[in-house]
Amino acid sequence: MTDLGATPPRVSPANPPAERGPFGLDKPLFDRLLVAAIILVLAAWIIPNINWRLVDRYWFRYLEGIAVTFQLVLISVGLGAALSLPLALARLSKRRWLTGIARGYITFFRGTPLLAQLFLLYYGVGQFNDAFEAIGLWWFFREPLYVAILTFTLNTAAYQAEIMRGAIGSLPKGQEEAAMALGMSRWPIFFKVILPQAYIVALRPLGNELILMIKGSAIASIVTVLDLMGITSLAYARSFNFQAFFWAAALYLIAVEAVRRLWDVLERRLTRHLALSH
Amino acid sequence: MGELFGLIAWGPTGWGDEIAAGAWLTIRLAVVTLPFGLLLGLAIALAKESSNSYLRAVGNVYTTVFRGLPELLTLFVIYNMVQIGANRLTQMIAPGSQFEISGFAAGVIALGVVFGAFASEVFLGAIRAIPKGQSEAGRSLGLSPWQTFRLVRLPQLWRLALPGLGNLWLVLLKDTSLVSVIALNDLLRQTQVAVGVTKEPFFFYLIACLIYLFFTLISQVGVNRLEAQANRGFAAR
Numbered sequence: 093m094t095d096l097g098a099t100p101p102r103v104s105p106a107n108p109p110a111e112r113g114p115f116g117l118d119k120p121l122f123d124r125l126l127v128a129a130i131i132l133v134l135a136a137w138i139i140p141n142i143n144w145r146l147v148d149r150y151w152f153r154y155l156e157g158i159a160v161t162f163q164l165v166l167i168s169v170g171l172g173a174a175l176s177l178p179l180a181l182a183r184l185s186k187r188r189w190l191t192g193i194a195r196g197y198i199t200f201f202r203g204t205p206l207l208a209q210l211f212l213l214y215y216g217v218g219q220f221n222d223a224f225e226a227i228g229l230w231w232f233f234r235e236p237l238y239v240a241i242l243t244f245t246l247n248t249a250a251y252q253a254e255i256m257r258g259a260i261g262s263l264p265k266g267q268e269e270a271a272m273a274l275g276m277s278r279w280p281i282f283f284k285v286i287l288p289q290a291y292i293v294a295l296r297p298l299g300n301e302l303i304l305m306i307k308g309s310a311i312a313s314i315v316t317v318l319d320l321m322g323i324t325s326l327a328y329a330r331s332f333n334f335q336a337f338f339w340a341a342a343l344y345l346i347a348v349e350a351v352r353r354l355w356d357v358l359e360r361r362l363t364r365h366l367a368l369s370h
Numbered sequence: 371m372g373e374l375f376g377l378i379a380w381g382p383t384g385w386g387d388e389i390a391a392g393a394w395l396t397i398r399l400a401v402v403t404l405p406f407g408l409l410l411g412l413a414i415a416l417a418k419e420s421s422n423s424y425l426r427a428v429g430n431v432y433t434t435v436f437r438g439l440p441e442l443l444t445l446f447v448i449y450n451m452v453q454i455g456a457n458r459l460t461q462m463i464a465p466g467s468q469f470e471i472s473g474f475a476a477g478v479i480a481l482g483v484v485f486g487a488f489a490s491e492v493f494l495g496a497i498r499a500i501p502k503g504q505s506e507a508g509r510s511l512g513l514s515p516w517q518t519f520r521l522v523r524l525p526q527l528w529r530l531a532l533p534g535l536g537n538l539w540l541v542l543l544k545d546t547s548l549v550s551v552i553a554l555n556d557l558l559r560q561t562q563v564a565v566g567v568t569k570e571p572f573f574f575y576l577i578a579c580l581i582y583l584f585f586t587l588i589s590q591v592g593v594n595r596l597e598a599q600a601n602r603g604f605a606a607r
Contacts, residue, residue: 123423203540203586204579205547208558212579215565216572303438310440314551321443337447341439348438 143335150327150336157323158343164237164309164319168244169252169302175245176252177287183257194253201250207311209247214239214315240312244305251301259294260286292362299355303348310344320344374573377564385564385574392560393581399477399546399556404539406482411489418490419497429490436487442548448480449473449552473553481549485542492534496527529600536593543585557581 115122182194201209217224217233224230232238263286271281291298313322324340327333380386417429436444456471500523508518550559561578565571 119423199587200579200583204582205544205558207547207550208575208579208582211558211562212572212575216575219570219572307438307440310442311548313442321440324443334450337443341443341447344440344443345435345438349434 143331143333146327146331146333146335147339149331150323153318153323153327154320154339154343157318157320158347160237160317160322161306161309161319161347164241164244164312164317165302165305168241168309169248169305171241171245172248172252173298175249176256179249179253180256180260183253184260198250198253201247202254206243206247206308207314210240210243210311210315213243236312236315236317240309240315240317244309244312247308248301248305251304252298255294255297255301256290258297259290262293263289292366295355295359295362299352299359302355303351306348306351307344374570377568377570377573378577385560385568388560388564389557389574389577389581392555392557393585395474395555396543396546396557397585399474399481399549399554400539400543402474403478403481403485403542403546406478407485407489407542408535410482410486412493414486414490415493415497418494433487433490436484437491441484441545442551444484445477445480445545445548445552448483449476449549452476452479473549477546477549477552477554481542481545484545485538488538488541489535492531492538493527495534496530497523499530500526529604532593532597532600536589536597539593540586540589543589544582547582 117125179194179197182190183198185191185194214233214236217239221230221233224233232242267285267289268281271285276285309319310321312319313325316322318326320340320343324336327336378384378386378389414429414432417425418433420426420429452471453476460467504522504526505518508522509515513521546556547558550556550562555563557578561574565574568574
């Protein structure tokens with residue numbers, strides 16, 4: 093056997109050498125220590141600086157604010173979902189005028205800022221209070237919370253209609269044809285064959301829309317609705333303590349993260365039957 | 371009806387010029403924020419794609435925070451922090467002097483930070499959509515990692531990221547309306563001023579909405595053109 097000299101050690105790509113962190117420590121260990129150190133330093137910096145008087149005075153109002161925010165979002169997104177279906181169908185319709193109306197509606201509400209829409213409906217409609225009083229609707233348009241819900245509903249309906257249009261359009265034509273071949277009529281086909289599948293396709297974008305609405309609902313505070321953002325502005329205006337905003341930021345982040353995770357669970361459950369390879 | 375249109379006349383009697391000035395500020399705000407936000411977004415996307423796990427963590431925390439916070443809150447906090455920070459800095463460099471960052475600059479920073487968070491996700495998707503063979507080919511031609519990125523991946527990134535970035539541009543355009551709450555005389559703020567004087571909210575807010583709509587539609591035409599240009603040479607699917 094001839095000596096061919098020292099061959100360099102082979103490193104198989106499937107078995108990389110253990111990653112080394114700084115100071116010769118194992119990388120996972122070092123990472124954990126680093127995270128712990130960062131949390132400790134942050135806690136040592138933040139906790140002594142918390143203004144407990146602010147917390148003591150406003151913690152309950154913040155909870156109320158969260159309740160209003162959730163009320164605002166859930167009602168608008170729910171009503172918007174109901175409204176989005178006829179809109180999406182109108183958008184997909186063969187009748188030109190119906191498509192035109194739906195398209196105009198969707199373009200307007202997706203193409204203008206939510207805040208401008210809110211001002212248009214709240215202040216703009218307020219201008220005609222006599223007329224609304226005459227038809228007995230003034231109690232509705234006088235209340236900022238109701239107008240905010242109305243505005244958000246109209247707005248999210250436009251976005252959800254576009255999502256549903258895409259989802260319905262993405263389904264294979266064979267689904268509808270198969271249902272027709274089975275002798276099903278038009279509406280049962282839509283509600284029992286098309287819609288359930290469309291909702292699975294639309295699940296992720298609808299979750300994003302829900303999160304966008306949670307964040308967007310902060311705008312209601314500008315027309316004096318006391319949602320989470322409204323309470324925050326109130327607490328800040330009274331205390332001049334900037335920490336009011338940090339509490340709100342933390343609460344919004346928790347709410348958004350919670351919804352995001354909830355949606356992941358929901359998606360996993362609802363798509364179990366679609367056993368995909370990955 | 372004639373009276374209403376008199377209200378948007380140009381000059382001292384009407385509000386046409388004031389609203390046009392506000393619309394111009396809205397455009398400038400969005401256009402100035404765009405390159406800043408794009409660079410920030412690209413940098414964060416690269417951090418999230420980096421082989422360094424600490425850079426990845428920083429990128430992910432940034433995105434989680436600024437995608438999760440309401441834009442209104444972010445804008446308000448950053449606007450104030452920038453002002454306070456600039457003030458402290460001047461006090462350190464030259465005590466006693468007064469220096470204020472303009473509302474415009476603070477607005478651009480705040481909008482850019484939010485835009486960057488969303489843009490980084492778009493860029494990340496685009497980076498991952500480029501086949502690995504592209505950068506391997508670049509490396510085997512002897513290009514450095516930076517050259518591979520600049521000459522091989524970046525040009526392809528643009529085409530893939532364009533639809534997502536187009537959407538973000540529309541979001542940015544609409545988000546500029548939020549700075550009216552802070553301090554800037556943008557389109558919506560000028561409209562509010564006009565409403566305060568004329569007591570014609572419906573008419574003026576409708577005009578403001580239509581101007582925003584006009585910007586959106588123009589933008590969509592522009593984005594479609596850019597997409598067509600970026601996709602030339604690719605067979606239509």
